[in-house]
Amino acid sequence: MxxxxxxxxxxxxxxxxxxxxxxxxxxxxxxxxxxxxxxxxxxxxSEDMPADGLKPGARWGLLIDAGKCPEDCSACVAACSTEQGWENNGLDTDPQWIRKVTLKETATGRTNSLPVMCQHCENPPCVDVCPTGASFKREDGIVLVNRHTCIGCRYCMMACPFKARSFVAAPVTGQKSYSPRGVGTVEGCNLCVHKIDRGDGTTACVEACTATGNNAMMFGDLNDPQSEIAIAVATYASQELRADLGLGLGVRYQNI
Amino acid sequence: MERITYRELRSTPKVWGLMALCAAFVGAAGIEVFYLAKYGPIITGLNNQIVWGVPHVFAIFLIVAASGALNVSSIGSVFGKMAYKPVARMANLLAVALLIGGLAVLVLDLGRPERLIMAMYTYNFTSIFAWNILLYSGFIGVVAIYLYALMARGVSPKALKAAALLAFIWRLALTTGTGSIFGWLVARTAYDTAIMAPMFIAMSFSFGMAMFMLVMILTTSITHRVYSPELRTRQARLLGVFVAAVLYFVIVYHLSNIYLAKKTAYESWILLNGGIYTWLFWGGQVLIGSILPMILLFHPKIDTKKGYVLLAALLVVVGGFAQLYVIIVGGQAYPLEIFPGFEVSSSFSDGVVNSYTPKLGEFALGFGGIALALMIAGLGMKFLRIVPENLSDDNVDPAVLAD
Amino acid sequence: MKQLLTSLLAMAALLISPSYAQSLFPSVPKALGEPHPEGNEYWRINHPALLAHDRDLVVLEGIRDVDASLTGCVVCHAVNGPDQAPVQSPVSADSPDNSCRVCHEYVAVKIGCFTCHASVPAMEDVARILPEYSNSDEGWRAYLEDLSNLQRVSQ
Structure with missing residues (x-):
C-alpha cells in the first residue's frame, strides 16, 4: 500500500x-x-519523537464488551472529558464526545449498559454530506473534523446515525494544546488521535476502563492480524451498531 | 387588445412605507446576527439534538418558494401559455429575491458565517449541500439571463425560449437538491426516502405560486394597477391544483411509512402522539395549508374574488411553514434508533423525543429573510420595468384564457 | 490647503524625530529559545503560509513533528502578565500584551487561531519544545522567570 x-x-x-x-x-x-x-x-x-505521520494501512478501532461494563461506571466518559477538555454540565447544548447508554431489551426486559462514541465508519455519512470536506476520514480510519474548514452548518449532525457529534455553541477558553475546540464548529470523538500519533497505542477511555479493572474496552489496529483486538474479534462474536446501514464501523460491541 | 406596457412603480408613501417596514425587519435580523457573532449560537434554542431550527424553516421555505415563483414565468415561456407572459418579469424578479432572502438566512445561521468563502474553495463533491451551493448561485445567474432576455429588445423568441428552458431545468435540479438534503439522510426515520425530492418540487410549485400571488395582489392594489381578474382566477385554480399535488405526496409519504414496520412507530408518533408536531401537521399543514385553501380556490363562486384568493394564498404560505417545521424540526425531534429492539436512556437524550424552544431572535432572523426578499423585489419593481400597467382582462390573450 | 500642509508637516516631524518614531511602531516582546535560522523578517512575512501548510500536515496526515506549529509560537513567544499573587503566569490572547496581538493589532489583522487553539503555554509543551526546562513545577518556575527577564524590543 x-x-x-x-x-x-x-x-x-x-x-x-x-x-x-x-x-x-x-x-x-x-x-x-x-x-x-x-x-x-x-x-x-527532538529525536525522541516516534516515527512521524499516521501508520499506513492501519484501521484503528475499539472493541467494547457490554457484558463487562457496569451501569454505574462512567470512568471512560470522565477520562475523555479530562483528556480532551470538554465539559458536560447537564445542559442540552453541552458537548458529549462519549456517553453511557443504558439499554433494556424490549422483548425480555434484560438490562445492559455501554459507552457510545463516534463509531469511525468506513463509509461515514458525515463525510459524505460535509460541504467543505471538513468532516474527513484519515487514512488510518479515524473520522475527524478539520476545524479549520468547518463552517458550522451541522449537516453532519443531521447525518450521523449515532449522535456522535456535538456543536460548540459558546466561546471556549482553556483548551488543550493538542485538542483545539472553538465556538461555531462541530466536534466529536477523535479516537485520541494525538495519543495515537504520539505512539501511546491507546486512548484515554480505554486507559481509564482498564484502570477500573473492568477491562470492557480494547483499542488496536483491526488490520493487524497479530494485534490483540484483531485476534479478539476473530475469536469471539462481536457486532456493529446499525449494521443494516452498511457503514463498516471501526467500533465493535460484544454482549449487547 | 393593447400591447402590455411595463412601468416602474411610482414613488408613493405606501411604496416607501412598505420598504421602510421591510428595512425594520431586516434591521431586527441584523441585531440577531450581531448577538450571534458576539455570544455564539447558545442564544438560540438549538441544542445538540435539534441542530436545524426556525431559521432553517424560513430559509428552506424561501428557497423552495423561489424556484416555484419562477414557475409562473416558465408556464408562459416553456409551456406556451401566452396569458402568463405579462407576469413573467415579475416572477423572475421574485424568484431571485426570494432565493437571496433564503440564502441570507441560511448563511447567517451557520456557526461560522464568516467562513462561507471556504465553501467555495474547499469543496466536497459528494455533498448534496455543496452541490446546492452551485445550484443556488447558478440559479441567480440563469434567472438573471432569462430576465434580461424577457426585458431586452430584439431578443429572438428562440433565444428567449432557450433561456426559459434552461431556467426551468435548473430550477427542477435545484428543488431536487433541496429535497435531497433530507431525502438522502439514512440516519433519521423521518427522512431516508426518495419521495422527498418530488415532494419538494410539488411544494415549490405551491409555495412559489402562493408567494407570487400575494406579492402580485399587494403590488397591484397599492399602486392602483390592474391584475386581470381572469388571469388571477386561472392562477388561483392552478394554485389549488398545486396544493392538491403536495397533499398527494404527503399522503403517499405517510402511507408508505405506515406500511414499513420499522417506521410505524414514527408514524404513530407524528400523526397521533407528537404534541406540537401532530398539531402542526393536522391543524397547520393539512387543515390551514391544504383543505381550506382548496375549498377557497376550487369553489366556482369564491375563486373569482380577490380577497378570498389573497386569503387562500396566505393560508398556503402559513401551511407551508407548518409543513417545513414538521419535516425539519419534527424529523429531528423523533429519537434516533441506534439500538432497535431496546429501550434506551442516557444523558444525551437517547430514546426520548428531543425538545426545542425557538427563541425570538431566530424568528427575527427568519422574518428578516422574508423582508430582505420583499425589499429586493420591491426595489426591483421600483427601478425596473417589471410590473405591467394595463393587465386588464381585455389585454390578456383571450385565446389562451378560453382553452 | 493650509490645514493639510500643517498636518503633513506634523506627520513628517513625527517620522523624523527618533523619540516619536519609536512610539509609532509596536513594541515586540522578545522570545525564548534559539532564534529562527531564517531570520525574523522571513517569519514576519511568511508565518501565515507556514502555519497553514503545516497544520494540514498535522490534521490530515498525522505528521506531528512539524516546523511551524502554533504551540511552538505560544511556548517561545509567551509573555508574562503583571505580577499576580501568588504566581505570575503567561497572558492569554485576551490580553493586549500577548505577542501575537502586539503586531496583529498594529497591522489591524484579526487573529483567528485562538478561537479554538490554546493561547497560554502548557507545562508539558514547554518541556517538549524547550528541553532546557523540565516537565515539573521547577521547570515551569524557571520558564516563567526567564520569560520575566526578557526585554521588549522596538522595531
Missing part, C-alpha cells in the same frame, strides 16, 4: 537536513514562501 503521507515527510527530512547543514539562506532565496522553515532549531531536533 502506498502512503502519500510519506511524500511531505520525506521533503520535511531533506529540508531539515539542509537547514541543519547551515544552508538556510541559500534555500530561502530558492523558494521563498513555500515550506522552507525550521522552528527554532530545537523543536525540529
Amino acid at each position: 502506498t502512503n502519500p503521507s510519506k511524500k511531505p515527510k520525506g521533503a520535511e527530512i531533506s529540508r531539515r537536513d539542509i537547514l541543519k547543514s547551515g544552508a538556510a539562506l541559500a534555500t530561502l532565496t530558492l523558494a521563498p514562501g513555500v515550506t522552507l522553515m525550521a522552528f527554532g532549531g530545537k523543536a525540529s531536533a
Whole structure:
C-alpha cells in the first residue's frame, strides 16, 4: 500500500537536513514562501519523537464488551472529558464526545449498559454530506473534523446515525494544546488521535476502563492480524451498531 | 387588445412605507446576527439534538418558494401559455429575491458565517449541500439571463425560449437538491426516502405560486394597477391544483411509512402522539395549508374574488411553514434508533423525543429573510420595468384564457 | 490647503524625530529559545503560509513533528502578565500584551487561531519544545522567570 503521507515527510527530512547543514539562506532565496522553515532549531531536533505521520494501512478501532461494563461506571466518559477538555454540565447544548447508554431489551426486559462514541465508519455519512470536506476520514480510519474548514452548518449532525457529534455553541477558553475546540464548529470523538500519533497505542477511555479493572474496552489496529483486538474479534462474536446501514464501523460491541 | 406596457412603480408613501417596514425587519435580523457573532449560537434554542431550527424553516421555505415563483414565468415561456407572459418579469424578479432572502438566512445561521468563502474553495463533491451551493448561485445567474432576455429588445423568441428552458431545468435540479438534503439522510426515520425530492418540487410549485400571488395582489392594489381578474382566477385554480399535488405526496409519504414496520412507530408518533408536531401537521399543514385553501380556490363562486384568493394564498404560505417545521424540526425531534429492539436512556437524550424552544431572535432572523426578499423585489419593481400597467382582462390573450 | 500642509508637516516631524518614531511602531516582546535560522523578517512575512501548510500536515496526515506549529509560537513567544499573587503566569490572547496581538493589532489583522487553539503555554509543551526546562513545577518556575527577564524590543 502506498502512503502519500510519506511524500511531505520525506521533503520535511531533506529540508531539515539542509537547514541543519547551515544552508538556510541559500534555500530561502530558492523558494521563498513555500515550506522552507525550521522552528527554532530545537523543536525540529527532538529525536525522541516516534516515527512521524499516521501508520499506513492501519484501521484503528475499539472493541467494547457490554457484558463487562457496569451501569454505574462512567470512568471512560470522565477520562475523555479530562483528556480532551470538554465539559458536560447537564445542559442540552453541552458537548458529549462519549456517553453511557443504558439499554433494556424490549422483548425480555434484560438490562445492559455501554459507552457510545463516534463509531469511525468506513463509509461515514458525515463525510459524505460535509460541504467543505471538513468532516474527513484519515487514512488510518479515524473520522475527524478539520476545524479549520468547518463552517458550522451541522449537516453532519443531521447525518450521523449515532449522535456522535456535538456543536460548540459558546466561546471556549482553556483548551488543550493538542485538542483545539472553538465556538461555531462541530466536534466529536477523535479516537485520541494525538495519543495515537504520539505512539501511546491507546486512548484515554480505554486507559481509564482498564484502570477500573473492568477491562470492557480494547483499542488496536483491526488490520493487524497479530494485534490483540484483531485476534479478539476473530475469536469471539462481536457486532456493529446499525449494521443494516452498511457503514463498516471501526467500533465493535460484544454482549449487547 | 393593447400591447402590455411595463412601468416602474411610482414613488408613493405606501411604496416607501412598505420598504421602510421591510428595512425594520431586516434591521431586527441584523441585531440577531450581531448577538450571534458576539455570544455564539447558545442564544438560540438549538441544542445538540435539534441542530436545524426556525431559521432553517424560513430559509428552506424561501428557497423552495423561489424556484416555484419562477414557475409562473416558465408556464408562459416553456409551456406556451401566452396569458402568463405579462407576469413573467415579475416572477423572475421574485424568484431571485426570494432565493437571496433564503440564502441570507441560511448563511447567517451557520456557526461560522464568516467562513462561507471556504465553501467555495474547499469543496466536497459528494455533498448534496455543496452541490446546492452551485445550484443556488447558478440559479441567480440563469434567472438573471432569462430576465434580461424577457426585458431586452430584439431578443429572438428562440433565444428567449432557450433561456426559459434552461431556467426551468435548473430550477427542477435545484428543488431536487433541496429535497435531497433530507431525502438522502439514512440516519433519521423521518427522512431516508426518495419521495422527498418530488415532494419538494410539488411544494415549490405551491409555495412559489402562493408567494407570487400575494406579492402580485399587494403590488397591484397599492399602486392602483390592474391584475386581470381572469388571469388571477386561472392562477388561483392552478394554485389549488398545486396544493392538491403536495397533499398527494404527503399522503403517499405517510402511507408508505405506515406500511414499513420499522417506521410505524414514527408514524404513530407524528400523526397521533407528537404534541406540537401532530398539531402542526393536522391543524397547520393539512387543515390551514391544504383543505381550506382548496375549498377557497376550487369553489366556482369564491375563486373569482380577490380577497378570498389573497386569503387562500396566505393560508398556503402559513401551511407551508407548518409543513417545513414538521419535516425539519419534527424529523429531528423523533429519537434516533441506534439500538432497535431496546429501550434506551442516557444523558444525551437517547430514546426520548428531543425538545426545542425557538427563541425570538431566530424568528427575527427568519422574518428578516422574508423582508430582505420583499425589499429586493420591491426595489426591483421600483427601478425596473417589471410590473405591467394595463393587465386588464381585455389585454390578456383571450385565446389562451378560453382553452 | 493650509490645514493639510500643517498636518503633513506634523506627520513628517513625527517620522523624523527618533523619540516619536519609536512610539509609532509596536513594541515586540522578545522570545525564548534559539532564534529562527531564517531570520525574523522571513517569519514576519511568511508565518501565515507556514502555519497553514503545516497544520494540514498535522490534521490530515498525522505528521506531528512539524516546523511551524502554533504551540511552538505560544511556548517561545509567551509573555508574562503583571505580577499576580501568588504566581505570575503567561497572558492569554485576551490580553493586549500577548505577542501575537502586539503586531496583529498594529497591522489591524484579526487573529483567528485562538478561537479554538490554546493561547497560554502548557507545562508539558514547554518541556517538549524547550528541553532546557523540565516537565515539573521547577521547570515551569524557571520558564516563567526567564520569560520575566526578557526585554521588549522596538522595531
